[in-house]
Amino acid sequence: MSNFSTGPERDVREAIIAACLEMNRVGINQGTSGNISVRWNDGILITPTSMPYKEMKPEDIVWMGFDGSVAGNRTPSSEWRFHLDIMRTKSDVGAIVHAHPYACTTLSIMGKGIPPLHYMIAITGGHDVRCAPYATFGTDELSRNALAALSGRAACLLGHHGMIATGRTLDRAMWMAVEIETLAKQYLACLPFGEPPLLSVEEIENVISRMNGYGHAG
Template sequence: MTPGTEDLRREIVAACRILADTGLTVGTSGNVSVRAGGVMLITPSATPYAELTAEMICEMPLDGPEGVWVGPRKPSTEWRFHRDILRARPEIGAVVHAHPPHCTALAMARREIPPCHYMIAAFGGASVRCAGYARYGTAELSALVLQALEGRTACLMANHGMIALGETLSRAMWRAAELEALARHYCIALSIGGPVLLSDAQIGEAAQAFATYAPGGA
């Protein structure tokens, strides 16, 4: 265990419990990672969140041999896109992946979320894109995710789930919860004829307002 990572490990465990308790994910699905200097801390594979402890969190180098890890259990099968996101986005400190119901329903339909609410601005643009499909854990999926996340802090994943990014873990968790709320509202709006979409100017105005608003502990 890298010295000085104890608090981050405990934060990851707490975040995983929140994901389970709030219904953002079920069973052992989903995973969380945090940047810790030159290493990535990430949840282990196939471990129920109720049983997760700080000591079980895996370490992986952000730059180094492919797939190397340290810990009592192997890392999440999704470690590749976590690592690749943290490599490509130095401003990002944490990645949350989960399978919340409404985000996943839209992902199964391969629908992006359009500018149906001003909260879309919290994710970096006028839409939350849906990444193309590839099997979980693959380099192909990682490439598709990186593409969908260009200029964004969240995306859906076709026939899979969602990803939310944050400068801190608390910020990533805030975005994950807000994304599921937005997806739920969008699904409801679709059931009554569809939403009226906001203009680029209106989304831009909301984005400017968000620049001075820092929920999630950022």
């Protein structure tokens, strides 16, 4: 394992811990149910399993190679499979945030994704946020389902589970997670009145085109 007492790797480890604390502070996660990874060298730096965020130190963050090798003092998050598989498959992803926010999780329990009720859905790179079918946490099946739901998208819901948000950077992935939860809240607020009117695929494609010009989409 590399020496990270100082330098860029330690900075990334500290940023992961800060992001975990921020997830709970802003209300998109609770306890230690969420996990975060950042692309690093030929693998990822990922949060350890079942460790209170307030107790985490930089040395507790685990490095996992794309070949499955592990370096660190802790056991990686039980969701390491989909973190690794997403990073392997989507070269533009530099960070992943997985959490159990209230609105996203509620929709996922109902098997619902998020439709294009608001133009901000375009930040995902498409016209909706899909909900992956349920699979047991930590399994290859869950990873496969997540990858399918993330095809052409920067975020997805996981049936009866939670959500995944990705980004080029950790800050971007965190921003994505908060925005997706906001969209989920808006959708839930509409449902007592019936399904909301939706924007068309063409309208969302126009938004994506404009966002790409400003560097906002995907």
